[in-house]
Amino acid sequence: MLRRMQFIPGRLIQTIPVVFGVTLVVFFLGHLLPGDPAIAILGEHATPARVAALREQLGLNLPLGVQYGQFLLHILQGNLGQSLTYQVPVASLVLQAVPVTLSLLLFALIISLAISIPLAGLAAAKPGGAWDYVARGYTLLGQGMPQFWVGIMLLLLLAVGLRVFPVGGYGITPLDHIYYLCLPALTMGIAMSPTIVRSLRSSTIDVLGSEYIATARSKGSSGTALFRQHVLRNAVIPTVSIIGVHLGYLVGGSIVIEKVFAIPGLGSLMLNAIFSRDFPTIQAVSLMVALFVVAVGILTDIIYTLLNPRINLSEGGEAV
Amino acid sequence: MTETPLLSVRNLVLGVVRRGRPSTIIVDDVTFDVAQGELFGIVGESGSGKSLTLRAIAGLLPGGVEIISGSVEYKGRNFTSMTSGERRALMGPEIAMIFQDPMTALNPVVRVGEQIAEGPRRHLGLSKKDAMDLAISMMAKTGIPDPIRRAKAYPHELSGGLRQRIMIAMALSCRPKILLCDEPTTALDVTLQHQVLGLLEEMCANFGTALIFVTHDLAVVNETCKKVAVMYAGRIVESGPVRSVLRDPRHPYTKGLLDSAPDFDHPDRMLKSIPGFPPNLANRSVGCSFAPRCEFAQPECVASSPQLEEVGPDRLSACFEKFTIFEGAHA
């Protein structure tokens, strides 16, 4: 087991240039602002004194290379700058928002798997059958609906119509949080599931046609036991990397969903920062989200290797 | 045959079913019996329907292929009238199967020990630990060295020979009455073939298990089986005790197969291949399917199809010329 994980250091080294590039992009976001970034942030009517103060605070008077060096140094120290709106360290704002967004993502992932696995299994059991058409229609519609609109429709149906769920907010106790996250997580789960259904359906069809499933059947295995023990364990392997790629997309979607349901996560933080032109916060959220995506990529590789004993990125298998 | 056979295949017809209607007949009117502990071989080229016949017995027909008519009876109970649950309960403790390619027939993400233990847990009601102990002892019986360690291996970590031994251990773990083998040695190299065949014979003899052995290789049948049926284009064209069929074939196709196989007793003999190709099953002719390739074909062979008829003790052949052309042909 440990032997098969020896690829991790190499994989980490591979991501260094990517992380470097990410910081570079985030850094230059500020310098893409037309004209003087300080004026762009404060607006045309700011007093020269305030502009000068902000330039000082952002370090804009230093040479570009030095600015970037400082930027990197600060990130390494966990210093993401000072929020212009709240006058507190951005890091503390981000730290409050991250757990909210993470639990939303995790919840959404669970929901989308709960939708996708049975649907893909039923569709693959009989390609061209009724369930296959259901799955196809579901993926087609699911991909064609704007995420936030799905959220509004769910609100209309379950919160306004049936009054099962709250219209928005995050509650106070952890139990509240779960309750308040139900609808947003369902929205994001629905947004993510078409891709999973599609990938899982095709890999399940492949697995069902394989000889080892015939072997399992010849041992008298069938139905859900066969699906759980033999089919799913093989069929999820290619889907894992698809989910990994898609989580990044999902994080982006969470910005919009958090607005629909008024959830105080990274997305709301970013949107509020946009409207109050709180540039350091925008930079910090973009950076955190991008680093999260990079981390998910590594995690995906690890899970992929754990699920698939044939993959041995460290050395060859034992030949007897 | 006096006692009731263990397995009895009666007039089995398999076909591709499209929109609820049979479109192509792949296996046509196949009938044979297998007695307790009997070693039965089915020989034919690929596409002759031998593997599908086997899969029909195992209930593993691929999608689109169905039993059109006829029956498969096990201990007098007809499979086609059983529920799928009853049918599955037979698979493992009564009937087991070994597949052609041990590389693809084992689940790549499950440890081999667990794969062997799965059947005994389900059918014999063993605990997880007892089932694993049984799996390890089965592995030891099939001659796998260091079975305790190997039980924790994944299939890709084992060689082809070991994997086929795992398959045998798995198939025999619930002591089935019949073992279905679909070319179990074809994917192995020649030296391993003999080992695995010997092992199969020995294990079946120990457990009193009957064997249905499907292969394209007459030599393998000669080595393993007591009775043989030769299939061509979905039909049995000749059957009987192995020795007598091989020494004195009564169908031109069997003769053709024998002539095209190397004979180590007579290395000087010229190898002859059968001219032409197997027929397209989608448009069968009314005559004998083998007639277009047969050197002895007569006008009547094209006009109608010969039925299986007795040609000797326990011997059947489906050829109009069965008595005339083979006199002294293969003394």
Add this chain to the structure above:
Amino acid sequence: MTTPTAVLVKFKQSRRAANSRSLKRWYQNGPLLAGMIIVGIVVVVAVFAPLISPYDPIKQDLLSTLQSPSSAHWLGTDKLGRDVLSRLMWGARVDLRIGFLAVLIPFVFGSIIGALAGYFGGWFDVVVMRIVDVFFAFPFYVIVIALVFVFGSGETSIYLAIAVVSWVAYAKIVRGEVIVAKTQDYVTAARLGGMSHMRILVRHIGPNVLSQVIIYAMSDIVMDIMAIVTLGYLGLGIAPPTPEWGSMILDGQEFITTQWQQATIPGLMVVVMSLGLSWIGDGLSDLLSPDRRK
């Protein structure tokens, strides 16, 4: 061993055969036809909105706000008394225009970069792929929102933001296709025949790769329309009072309890458009690369 010319001739023959088959079949292709009809209708409505829309989409009528659907206002009126149906028609003009135009820059730029990286390989390929990795690390909406902020709101910055984000997907697809295509016999044959790299890329590899890119572009148009509508919903898109589906949904959400259709119908329009475009994409992939169907 087949000679290079023989391979070339065979390749051209098969291309021609494939083409004639496509021409014969395009109108028999159900999804393509359905998709084209759907998209066609919406496009016609958008183009002729000035002529067929019953009201001025931005003219307020504060005496008849938030009306339910009636014979005068088929889909009712919004909080400023503007006719929802007219705004829907005019909104299609904005959303479709941006959606279709926004794919052009990334399509061209991404394809060229990807083709060069895939064909020549080497350090250029390494650098391009690293850049692609960096851009893939930013979720679509995060970077689009950040860029729209940086460039300032408005149509031009939406084009720019989408171009910056989505060229990477084209580059990745084209690079992969070119790497596969350049090992094929017919490319070797063309090279042996003394053709220049440019000519091989444009004349031989290009047509084969292009079909995949066009199929992707269909789903990319859907993504872009989603992005515009989403930006509109977030209040970062086209400035009011210009009618736009996303901001219509935002306005409608306020009155969801009494006037549910205001938020629902613009979203349905997006669904209809993406259904049509996905069907066109499916149909095209049937026609352009029949061998790749699963």
